Amino acid sequence: MMRKLLNMLKKDDTAYSVGRVCAVIGFAVWVMVTLWLAFFARTWGNYESCTLGMVALLLVQLGNKAIETRAFKISNDERRTQQNN
Numbered sequence: 001m002m003r004k005l006l007n008m009l010k011k012d013d014t015a016y017s018v019g020r021v022c023a024v025i026g027f028a029v030w031v032m033v034t035l036w037l038a039f040f041a042r043t044w045g046n047y048e049s050c051t052l053g054m055v056a057l058l059l060v061q062l063g064n065k066a067i068e069t070r071a072f073k074i075s076n077d078e079r080r081t082q083q084n085n
Contacts (some may be wrong), residue, residue: 015078
């Protein structure tokens, strides 16, 4: 189970994606801050900005993943075409 989760953070077989790792750490911090504020019935003036920033970070990472997947797919198709020639 843990190996599958760690593999999701990898950019390729040998390297972790800095953006994905930062997104996971940022999300974990956001969850901890949210739970702390909720449990102790506190407010934070910058919570809305923090939440919007977290949503933006996650959307950027999803877009980046889609672009990388498409780029790798195209490059793999190009390689196959070149190998066939």
